[in-house]
Amino acid sequence: MVTHNRDAERDVSDLTALLEDVIRTQEPPEAFETVVGAREAALDYRRGRTETREALRDSLSEADQETANAVARAFTTYFELVNLAEERQRVRAIRDADDEGTLGDDLDAAAAELAETPDLVPEILADVFIAPTFTAHPTEARRKTVKAKLWDIARYLETLDERNLTEAERERVHRALRAAVTSLWQTAQVRDRRPTPADEARNVLYYLDNVLLDVVGEVYEEVERALSDELGDTDVPELFAFRSWAGGDSDGNPYVTPDTTEEVLERQREVAVERYREELKTLSGVLSQDGRRIGVGRDFERSLALDSDRFPGIAAAASDRYPNEPYRQKLRLMRERLDRVNDVRPGGYERASELVDDLRVLRESLAANGAEPVARSHVDPILRQVETYGLHLASLDLRDHRASHTEAVTEAFRRVGVAYDQLDEDERVELLTDAVLQERPVVDLSETAECSETAARVFERFDRLSDWQDEYGPDAVDAYCISMTEEPSHVLEVLFLADQAGVVELPDYCAVDVVPLLETEAALSGARELMGTLFENEAYGAALAARGDTQEVMLGYSDSNKENGFLAANWDLYRNQRRLAEIADEFGVTLRLFHGRGGSISRGGGPMNEALLALPAETVTGSVRFTEQGEAIAEKYGNPHIAERELEQMLNAQLRARQRALRHGVEYVPEDWSDAMETMAAAARAAYRDLLDTEGFVRYFEHTTPITVIERLNLGSRPASRSGGERTVEDLRAIPWVFSWTQSRCILPGWYGLATGLDAYLDDGGEVEDLRELYAEWPFFGTMLDNAALALARTDMGIAAEYAQLADEADRERFFPQFEEEYERAVELVLAVTEREDVLSREWLRESLHERNPRVDPLNLLQVALLGRSDRTPVGERTLRLTVQGIAAGMKNTG
Secondary structure, three states: OOOOOOOHHHHHHHHHHHHHHHHHHHOOHHHHHHHHHHHHHHHHHHOOOOOOOHHHHHHHHOOOHHHHHHHHHHHHHHHHHHHHHHHHHHHHHHHHHHHHOOOOOOHHHHHHHHOOOHHHHHHHHHHOEEEEEEOOOOOOOOOHHHHHHHHHHHHHHHHHHHOOOOHHHHHHHHHHHHHHHHHHHOOOOOOOOOOOHHHHHHHHHHHHHHHHHHHHHHHHHHHHHHHHHHHOOOOOOOOEOOEEOOOOEOOOOOOOOHHHHHHHHHHHHHHHHHHHHHHHHHHHHHOOOOOOOOOOOHHHHHHHHHHHHHOHHHHHHHHHHOOOOHHHHHHHHHHHHHHOOOOOOOOOOOOHHHHHHHHHHHHHHHHHOOOHHHHHHHHHHHHHHHHHHOOOOOEEEEEEEHHHHHHHHHHHHHOOOOOHHHOOHHHHHHHHHHHHHOOOOOOOOOOOOOOOHHHHHHHHHHHHHHHHHHHHOOOOOOEEEEEOOOOHHHHHHHHHHHHHOOOEEOOOEEOOEEEEEEOOHHHHHOHHHHHHHHHHOHHHHHHHHHOOOEEEEEEEHHHHHHHHOHHHHHHHHHHHHHHHHHHHHHOOOEEEEEEEOOOOHHHOOOOHHHHHHOOOHHHOOOEEEEEEOOHHHHHHHOOHHHHHHHHHHHHHHHHHHHHHHHHHOOOOOOHHHHHHHHHHHHHHHHHHHHHHHOOOHHHHHHHHOOHHHHHOOOOOOOOOEOOOOOOOOOOEOHHHHHHHHHHOOOOHHHOOOHHHHHHHHHHOOOOHHHHHHHHHHOHHHHHHHHHHHHHHHHOOHHHHHHHHOOOOHHHHHHHHHHHHHHHHHHHHHHHHHHOOOOOOOOHHHHHHHHHHHHHHHHHHHHHHHHHOOOOOOHHHHHHHHHHHHHHHHHHOOOO
């Protein structure tokens, strides 16, 4: 039985009291009184003790600038601390449920389901491969310094909760906790400078190095135990890999240069090598077996002899230091090989497979001489680390916008007298195909003197790609993603540039996956034709064959939603995934979908395991990728217990989904269900597009959300818009679009058009009972509606009305009643279809929102007041930016 010393209520109470005490001692009395007064006024309104928010408005309007800043800091810090308390409670819940065997979607449950089809298990395990991909997309509002202080506080909470302390020890922890909260209060919450791509890469590295390197071995151990319990001894292959865009994503980000990419690759290798070296040093303290009493086996003796010949001086010193301790001698020589990975001396490991071979030899020798428990406890975790992370830690994707490649290819062909930009699509495809298949290169990528800035950057990136693969290994950087892909030529352009760089030499060699990113309605609707053209193409077909006939296609949830609205985008993505699977099957190609999901519902967010289980069965080939970004990375992977749980849930879902796909094949969707969705999607899309195209909508958006503040918030290295001209919805990136609506509590990207779509179906003769059937029987529809319910629950039209007052009267009267009507009808329909009394099915989330909303209100009203001022001082500007971070922390969501 797991025991805990504390609970969430006590953590929140203690942290709140501690914060209040810090504010009381650090700030003037009037600031403290305003903070408390604002909180009580907000609670009075939300709990029905007053009928208006006038007391809250008065409390905030009477505050001077410094007091207002203290209010913003107080509520922001409160939510940061409460989020830690909730995280600690989640850890308690996971441990308790695990101890009681009630998790439900853990690996034991997956193993039990797999045991129903034992003949399929080897194929399922061979197919399943999960690759979370960390991006540098700017949705993490907190500074790294602030996060570090919060991690310290989290560790103190863990110590108080899980350790049996003496009174003196407990007092020392409380003193440290108070010091940490005081330091947090005195630390600037808002960044004064925009983070660089290197900063973003270091942020990703933190989670890999400090959490995931350790957690992955524990997940494999659980998989092996669960499968063995149900099926007997089971060989578990590689199931996970971690990838990153940080340092390789150039789409709209001029600050990601080839030098940036190389810096990240080098740093990732340094982190991996240093970690393995420390692990081997620790292992040396364990493997002190006396060689005079055990036999190490021929393979081990041969391996030790090879290393001794490679480093005779080191071997002699190791023999002197560890006489008759062969394992320690071997480990010393392995550490020497690791030491030489990052320098010019010969003998270092050139590939991770060499280190894996050494570890396997060591493991097999231990097992053979009766030390299987030692091998399992101490060698297997390191072996899984190296198999998962290699010497590169996380494979890096390169990415750029299709227009950059077209510009570079145009300049390349201009050098040989071909006007590529004057050709139509068929002519471009033919030219690129011939150029890839011919042996002679068309262009020297190292010659960039007379190129445009864009073309020079693209040429240099491809020119150095071959060098990066030689230096860091082919797995270190082996995928190239093309944003806004719409035509076959957009894919062939990248294949052409890779060919010119020597990374592709057909028909036998292709060292990079070319990954089209489909995100517009045109691209998604034309996906079947686009991919069919490529599969039939002689050059691309050869490249695909060289990559094992596996085609990765990325689906862009964010831009699809921004273009088409929530319901229509979800339907477009679903039905076109099925079309992609169909065309891949026709050509004998294995499809691997890469889901470009964001943290918010409107950008494809929501529980990952539920999303995996809701995918069309024919698209579940076993291998899957998805993006992890911003605050979602910290929430999922900041705590080892939660990270392990997340990975186990993902694996549970993917194992079960692959089993179902093998058992049932193509997902059967009744025609009337598809027809219903077509009706709903068409109406929802029309309503959404009408809204965006209405005169004054962009002006209303600018006036009633903090978009201009978010653009100045230094969230990430990438600009918020794709161009610097007049604002348009099309030009604005999806993240600040969603972030801005979320701040104003009118989260229309997550639900606008839903009611219109459902009503269109009902007006066309459909019945609510039919929608209930779809909800209960069709995972796609059920998951979509539940995700919309989350966005509806987080929406607060009362607060949104406060922001609406910032708009011109004509714009306000034109748009806000329209939003209210669509929102209220959506809530009504969701309740009718789900047959719930509340839009939320999760009680804990209802309770969390109930507690959070009153404390977010002061931040919202303060933000509204500051947005309405045209004469903001520097202090006012800092306060305004701080309200953005505070609301993000209170909502636990940005973009």
